[in-house]
Amino acid sequence: MSTSNENGPVIEFRKVAFRFAGGQELLKELNLQVRRGETLVLLGRSGSGKTTTLKLINDLVAPSEGEVLVEGRATTQWDPIRLRRGIGYVIQDAGLFPHFTVERNVALVPTIEEWPSDRIRKRVSELLQLVGLDAGLANRYPRELSGGQRQRVGVARGLAADPPILLMDEPFGALDPITRAELQREFLALQQRLQKTVVFVTHDLREALLLGTRIALMEAGRLVVALPSREFTKSSDPLVQQYLDAFGARSNGDRT
Amino acid sequence: MNVFQFIVQNHGEVLKLTREHLWMVAASMLLAVLIGIPLGILITRKPGLNKPVLGVANIIQTIPSLALFGFLLPVPWIGARSDRLAILALTLYALLPLIRNTYAGISGVDRSVVEAGRGMGMTDRQLLFQVELPLAQVGWANTFFAESRW
Numbered sequence: 001m002s003t004s005n006e007n008g009p010v011i012e013f014r015k016v017a018f019r020f021a022g023g024q025e026l027l028k029e030l031n032l033q034v035r036r037g038e039t040l041v042l043l044g045r046s047g048s049g050k051t052t053t054l055k056l057i058n059d060l061v062a063p064s065e066g067e068v069l070v071e072g073r074a075t076t077q078w079d080p081i082r083l084r085r086g087i088g089y090v091i092q093d094a095g096l097f098p099h100f101t102v103e104r105n106v107a108l109v110p111t112i113e114e115w116p117s118d119r120i121r122k123r124v125s126e127l128l129q130l131v132g133l134d135a136g137l138a139n140r141y142p143r144e145l146s147g148g149q150r151q152r153v154g155v156a157r158g159l160a161a162d163p164p165i166l167l168m169d170e171p172f173g174a175l176d177p178i179t180r181a182e183l184q185r186e187f188l189a190l191q192q193r194l195q196k197t198v199v200f201v202t203h204d205l206r207e208a209l210l211l212g213t214r215i216a217l218m219e220a221g222r223l224v225v226a227l228p229s230r231e232f233t234k235s236s237d238p239l240v241q242q243y244l245d246a247f248g249a250r251s252n253g254d255r256t
Numbered sequence: 257m258n259v260f261q262f263i264v265q266n267h268g269e270v271l272k273l274t275r276e277h278l279w280m281v282a283a284s285m286l287l288a289v290l291i292g293i294p295l296g297i298l299i300t301r302k303p304g305l306n307k308p309v310l311g312v313a314n315i316i317q318t319i320p321s322l323a324l325f326g327f328l329l330p331v332p333w334i335g336a337r338s339d340r341l342a343i344l345a346l347t348l349y350a351l352l353p354l355i356r357n358t359y360a361g362i363s364g365v366d367r368s369v370v371e372a373g374r375g376m377g378m379t380d381r382q383l384l385f386q387v388e389l390p391l392a393q394v395g396w397a398n399t400f401f402a403e404s405r406w
Contacts, residue, residue, distance in 0.1 A: 083377075085376070
């Protein structure tokens with residue numbers, strides 16, 4: 001993906017609304033910018049519009065009003081295939097292809113991008129190592145893996161073609177707490193090295209505070225606030241307070 | 257005279273008719289697959305066509321075979337030879353299960369898997385051939401078992 005504006009926002013929502021054909025409104029008047037190299041967490045309860053916001057970025061849904069700019073260009077102006085291949089996509093339960101081996105799953109984007117096969121093989125083993133998976137798992141099928149392993153494969157697949165942007169939709173939501181903590185730690189270490197622009201969807205406040213450089217709280221299709229993680233717990237916004245209360249984290253600056 | 261004696265005495269005729277039967281089944285199956293599977297795929301892409309296509313295939317299915325022959329007999333080229341007639345009738349009867357099971361098979365593929373593929377930049381064609389059709393295979397196996405008519 002070409003980078004036309006090094007310093008401008010990588011992703012920008014301009015007065016975006018989204019509604020279904022039936023008229024039900026999922027997003028209203030969304031203005032938001034995502035800067036290069038940051039991890040922006042979209043936090044909110046179920047149905048608040050986080051996932052829809054994420055899908056607007058890779059054009060899985062198109063805005064009903066306003067526009068979403070990626071690298072300075074509206075998603076509707078992009079060739080959707082080119083746009084999506086430049087954006088890593090990791091979803092809950094990994095969304096792995098059950099009939100593909102781990103190797104073929106990870107190699108998906110390089111394969112459809114028609115990389116030479118020896119380059120693909122090299123890249124796959126590099127990625128498995130990067131996400132902490134044994135090379136011996138390459139020929140296994142997703143059903144033969146644990147939930148944590150599947151999710152690692154999902155992350156490796158998202159990173160395969162080295163996209164500058166990574167979209168993650170509750171990637172660790174289906175994991176047990178111990179495995180989740182492990183993957184969160186590894187994600188932080190990985191992000192420190194790779195410096196991707198990440199948009200991360202979660203309903204878990206602790207996860208948001210741990211992983212996000214900025215947190216955008218959403219409620220009923222609206223953006224409530226977007227604040228650096230450090231300032232988020234200090235916000236006096238009633239909806240933020242309500243969220244902090246729900247997680248028992250009201251005292252200022254408390255990160256656990 | 258039991259069945260075996262009959263077959264032995266008329267083996268030439270039995271063999272000839274068996275060959276004819278196999279040819280008609282193979283031809284009609286091929287035709288039905290060539291028409292039914294693309295139609296089944298089409299209605300997963302254009303939901304508006306779903307009802308009309310399945311409706312027509314359903315109506316064909318309800319026509320008794322004797323009546324269907326009655327309809328087809330006057331049709332110029334088709335009615336001229338009995339094997340053409342039989343092949344067309346078998347093709348028409350095979351359409352509904354093929355269309356329906358192709359449709360059901362593809363619709364039954366886990367949406368999150370398809371959306372993951374789409375989100376990573378697979379084209380519609382790649383999704384169809386690499387994800388939807390391979391994962392819809394179970395539905396197809398059912399089609400062929402369901403076709404006891406053959």
